[in-house]
Amino acid sequence: MTRASLFLAAALVAVSAAPALAAPKPAAPVTNAAPGDAYYQAGQAALAKALTVNPRTGKAKNVILFLGDGMGVSTVVASRIYEGQQRGVDGESNALSFEKLPWTALSKTYSHDTQVTDSAAGITAITTGVKTRNKVIGLSGAAKPESCASEAGTRVETIAELAKAHGLSAGAVTTTRITHATPAGVYAHTAYRDWEGDGDMPTDAVAAGCKDIARQLVEAPAGLRLDVALGGGRSRFLPDAKDGKRADGRDLTAEWLKAPNAAYVTTDAELAALDPAKTGPVLGLFASEHLPYEVERPVLGQGVPTLAAMATKAVDLLSKNPKGYFLLVEGGKIDMGSHLNNAKRTLTETVEFSKAVQAVLDKVNLDDTLVIVTADHSHGLVISGYAARNAPILGLAGNEGEPVVAGDGKPYTVLSFATGPGGPEGGGSRADPSKEDTDDIDYHQNAVANLPSSAHSGEDVGVFADGPGSYLVHGVVEESYLYQIMRHAYGFDEAAAK
Incomplete structure (x- = not known):
């Protein structure tokens, strides 16, 4: 036997003679109180719900764009808390109607020429896919603010015009003047957002042939004109003799009524009485200027429909088109409350906006209707x-x-x-x-x-969505990308649009 073999044999004998090692004691069980915690359980429920969400990949028959003007993330959070507290529930864990939609993103809102956008450039990005300069609506960044001459060759098509060109219907609903920047972004093309009526325009711009926004709404070709336009701003459609501000003496409401079965309404009762089956294009102007704030409704709101009432009626009117529709619904006075540093108005308007979203969600079928809720810009609310x-x-x-x-x-x-x-x-x-x-x-x-x-602020704003194509709302995106989602959801490819 070799010396190495002797050493190995001795080692084996020593090991076999040694007493057996005691088995390790099992570790004490870890006490985990988390499963019984309410927050933990809420997270489990949220996960279970998220796991059931499947992308709707079909085509959209209808697209509804909700826009809370100036509704930044801090405004959403504060309004969520306020709404819950008003109902006597926990505000911090509360959720507004649109916060429950399954697909979300952040939208970068800078304009073509500024870090912080205004509503004109913001809505143009969303409805045309093109970022433009502040104060400009429906024109590319080549246009110059307040330059009538720069309107030539810079027009960009809106998603509403594209929908109309494909045989769908289109509408806009707002709590501001229907000629204000955001609703105008659905149908108008102008170098200056404040050219709402001809009385707001310099004489040289009128002489050069530029049209005020109210005229653009009424004079649009039949194939492109909105089927529903509801909001304020009656003064931009009427002459001085009828308590309006038009300098040309025209009554554009009378001209609107020349279309077959057209309707013009000025009160909530008249709007409610409209029979969608028998009514053609509808113009509803419920105030001379903007509609009153919701907190003013007891005093100033008699005869004025709520945003929810206008939005749901617009859905009824547009739904008669078997090909579908596009609808913008704007909570415009969210922004105006913030411009005043008046949080009470900002929050109450946001809550009303949330109610309008819920009212529409209760009416539509999300299997064929894409709903997007977003803002054009944020505000300095902290x-x-x-x-x-x-x-x-x-x-x-x-x-x-x-x-x-x-x-x-x-x-x-x-x-x-x-x-x-x-x-x-x-x-x-x-x-x-x-x-x-x-x-x-x-x-x-x-x-x-x-x-x-x-002043407005420049941080990203939230985007919330459901319906066909809503799965494309994710990540951090350009504001102008939202147009592409809507176009794709409809199935309008670029070749078909030419």
Whole structure:
């Protein structure tokens, strides 16, 4: 036996003679309290629901674009909390109607020439797929604001015009003037968003042949003209003799009625009475200027339909076309509340917008209707501080439940604005919100910098969708990409559109 073999044999004997090692004790079970936690269970339920969502890959017969003007992410969050608190439920975990849609994205809203877009350039990007300059509607970035001559050769087709060209119907609903920037982005092409009526235009632009926005709505060729247009702005359609602002003396409402079976309505009762089966194109103008804020409805809103009532009636009117339709629904006064640094108005308008979305979702079939909810831009609304859970969203900020004051010795509100009329004037100090009713409908939140009107902000905005093609709403996208989703959902390829 070799020396190596002797060593191996000795080692084996030593191992076999050694006492057996004790088996390791099983580890103590890990105690996990998470499965019984309400947040954990809510997450499980959300996952289970998400796993059931399948992309709808068919073609869309109808497309409904909801646009909350100025409805940034902070506005959505604050409104979600406000809506829940108004109903007496937990606002922080609440959800607005459109937040429950399964497909979401963020939209980059910069315009062709600015970091922060206005509504004219924003809606043009969404409805045409082309980013343009601020103040310009329905024209490419080659057009120059307020230059009538630059309108030549810069016109870009809107998704509504494309739908009409394919035999579908089209409509626009808004709480602003129907000639205001966002609704105008469905049908108008102009170098200046404020050319809503000829009385708003310089004489040289009129002489050069540029048309005001109201004329473009009424004078559009029959094959392209909107089938439904509901909102405010009656003054841009009527002459001075009829309490309007038209300088040419024309009554465009009378001209609208020349179309077969056309209707012109001015009250909620008249709108409700319309029989879709017997009615042709409908023009509804429910105020001389913008419609009243929802908080003003008890005083100023008699005879004025809600956004939900206008939107659902528009769906009824447009649905009679067997080929389908395109519809824009704008919550336009969300933006206007924020321009005032008036969060109460901003939030109540957003809640009404959410109600309109839900009312339409309850009517349509998402197997053939694409619904997209988004904003054209954000606003300078900020949610800051560490207010206690369930503290009033329109109230004062706190430090995890404790009162808190800023360096100037004054408290501050949960909601504030970067700029606007709530800022200190003339080097003075800011107002003390603890001495004011922050829930009042006319309360203006503090702002950092004083401006006559709060400025828009440039962060991305949310996009929420369901229906055919909605699975294409994901990631971080260009605002102009939304047009491509709608076009693709309809099945309108580029060759067919030429």
